[in-house]
Amino acid sequence: MSVERELHALRTATTVTPGDHVARVKLVGVGAADLLERVSPRALFVRTGKMSHTLLLDEAARPLADVYLCCDEDDFFILAEGLTAADVVAYLRPHATDLEVTFEDLTESHAVLSLGGPYAWELLGELTTPDVIGLPYLGFFHAEAFTCFRGGKTGEYGYDLLVERDRLAGVRAQLADIGTRFDLVESTLATQDVAQLEAFFWNARRQSPVGLTPIELQLQWRVTYGRAFPGAAALAERRQTAHRRAVLLASATALEPGAPLRFGDRTIGTVLDAAFSPTRGDWVGMGIVERAVAHSGLELASGAAAVHTLSAPSINNRSLHVDPQRHCFATRATDVFPPLVRR
Amino acid sequence: MSETTDLAEMTRRVAQREELLGRLRKILIEHLQLRREVDELDPDAPLFGSGFGLDSLDAVELVVCLETEFGLRVNDPTVLRQSFRSLNTMIDLVLGHAGPA
């Protein structure tokens, strides 16, 4: 039941989640931007205080990691999922031999805490300064006790706090104190994974089997074609031949990752990832299916289970409707919001 | 789904969505100056923020495009926020479904 309670908090109030799974690396030196220009599949276009959301690809164009590249003057922070910090450095180093850049693995020195939920902005405002409501999506700033990155993969307001280890207890204590006013709930990675699937947000730790590229995964928005980067050639080739695409699935009965998906009596793909969604009260999943039927609003089957395809996301995130200029946690009961799930 | 008539219905839906996807992609490229090729515009990719990088002014333009292209007048900001998440949610809007089914 704890996943249910945590998800409810994430969808209606606030949560804090330890980000041990988030690899944190800092690139220091004037060569940092040049290095990332070489490896980022997406044109950087970042300035100090801004983040670019992209991927690290292998030579076969398979996404190895889901990364935020965060420009801090000459330096860059990298927050990655799917690879460890050591792996990220190992990935980058061969491209940096002629560049003035050093790699700082922040795993030991820093921790990550993720704040989420429709009122996470207000919680963060109390933790730092009310000015944070001016922090745009994919922006970051240095607060006194941590660096705060605005991202989020669950469809709710989301902030990753990069905290020095020796300040972690202090930040935790402050959060515990302020959090009581925002029904703050400690949440786990397992809950985040369900929430991310509900949001149909690609999960680097669960959804990168060999053979899938950003094209199948609907991640082309994180790629700029025509650039040189690892995997660019394979990706360009795949662009001509791709015949499958990810779709969001829902089913009243359990979905099994790896199970085939049928359209009529024809097998058209497989379930890649699935979880029970307490928010919806049914199962949600990611399927990889033939393009010809990779649409929402269709009835498929998996084994005996009736499966239908949805337009992402599978829930109507409250963060979409909570406006920091008009709403606040204290008035949430009287503010009118649409239901989290439309039937 | 087992009946062949259902299959025909599904096939019809696919064709309908393909057609709308094509028209909406064209709107993004021609009216919102997205410098992308048609096939790059994945149907579930976020339209705003990171994704295709649209912003609130583009949203206003999209409202007009819905009206001029599809004769759809939508004024409810709640419906618009839900429907402007991706090409797929816009297709749902056009087809008369305003959110996740």
Next chain:
Amino acid sequence: MRAAVTGMGAVTAYGRGLARLWDGMAAGEQGIRTIERFSTAEFDVRIAGVVPDRNAPAWDDPGASLCIELALGAAREAYANARLADLPPARIALVVGTSLGDYERPMHEVTEQIGDALGAHGPRITVSTACTSSTNALGFALDLLEQGAADAVIAGGADVLTPLVLAGFHRLGVLSRTPCAPFSSPAGTSLGEGAGFVVVERRPRGPARYAVLGYGLSADAYHETGPDPSGVGVARAMRGALAHAGLAADAIDYVNAHGTGTVAGDPAEWRALRSVLGARADKVPVSSSKSFLGHAQGAAGVLELIATLVALDHGTIPPTRNFAGARPNSPPDPVASEVPRASTAQTVLCNSSGFGGANCAIVVGGRAALEADAPAVARRAIYVGGIGAVGPHRACLALEPGPGRAATVDPRGLDAMTRDLTTAAALALDDAGLRLRGAMQERSGLVVGTTRVSKESSDLLRQSIDERGLRQLSAPMFSRMVLNAPVGACAKALALKGPLSTVSAGDVSGLTAIALAAHLLATRGDVDRIVAGGVEEDRRAPDPRTIEGAVATLLTTEPGRGVPGARIRLAGVSLAGPAELAAACEAALASAGVAATQLDLVVGAPVAALAHVTTLRPEHRAGAAASVLGFAMAVGALRRGEARCALVSGEASASASCALVLVIEPGDTHE
């Protein structure tokens, strides 16, 4: 005291004249009424604060004469009150703030026509920073006085409500169906129009009751139309105004807010007030005159200032009308009333914010302030840190290729004007070896001269109207119909969050921007560098000598790159009336402490008194960017050791003359 207000005039939703303005306010009249001048049948919102008893042509011939007529109505009243007829016309400057002007004409021509009609033959400068235009115009008027460019300045603004403006704001969904209720419900603004002018003088020759004490400018660098919700940009402008006035926040006893009534704007402004005034913000009355005048666009700031001063004259402050309970993040005392409230307020803060992220705040004081001395100003030396250019003429500057900082900006949807300006500005920063880190951004400004909006964008707007009708116009293109749109976008792209402005003075627009930027830098403690320049995308009556593209320079108080062991100082600056080029050159040399015999290069129009000096007259000399190209050529000559002391001049036949003196100064280069 920086400047005394010796005359005022206004044309508002209540009608003509200051007396009518007071009568309307005092009687609790609602100026926001049904629009009758043009058909509003296709819109859901049909009200605005329209000047009564005027009929104007429809949108295809958009009230050209009306804008000037309103402006002249207000300016003549101000002129008469101030008894300016005694002054030599060349000593009377005119600064007009307008968001859209006459729409189709180059912005500066409106100002020139007003100047001719009034007999103001000093420098005529147009400020077009959307809804902060007239506030900013009044701010620059203080600077012109301080520079000695005039003895009196007529400053203010005018804007007309056209069907296009109504359609644009309607499309953006920010209009209220009932007269707007700032800080209250329903959210949404009401448009308006009108003109307001004040006359400011350093040494008043007649009676004066108020003094303009200081102003502040800033950029949100956040969004094309929406405010930074945190209000930090607005707060910077307010702090700048207080610092310029030499006042602590505690001195403020009334705030006339921008208060448009929109969901996004009001809370951001209140957050700014909270951060600037601290606990005092909860006690100070904060009201919005837009609740009865409507939002008069570029003229709003000065009109609201005048409404405030007229109210103070009667021992009152203006109310916020239509108030029916506070929205969250609103001032506790919005002066909720249908009529002015009795008050002894003396020192007032007026604030404006606009499209493109421009903010401008101004501080005005009463009798006590008139007698006080202006705060001492320590003038700082200014150096030329870098230059950058984009366009076919770039070759004549022999610039080294920069690392292309502009690549940090996604060019999606930017028009040519914005791309050129942003690239030129980025190259100027690169040339100076500057990267704007952290707090440096807030101390870095952008002042640009230009005369027309992007043709590319206005064509797309026109096309959207032709294809879909006025109601369905393209909102992104509409947002670019303000002259400062490319400037705000450039500030956002390069994170220039300090003073932001856009000015127009015909062919001398760019040089005027440099002169105004130089004064800001020399006299203000809250800015260390300003990118200044000119940009021109298109001139509809093509002059073969026109430059298309952008040229920018980085001015800085920190010595930058020069020839080895030396640096280039912008030693003298002068602005003068359109027929006063020789006088401008003389004044610039005097302010630089340079004798004409020390000059070894003149770039620009030949001047008889300087006939002995090598004179370079650039082939391309038309357009807003042209005069900056001359400036950049002079910098190049100094860098190459071809000259040690140069004068750059420019004139626009009916706007202004401008001269700048550059000298090589011995010293270490810090780069």
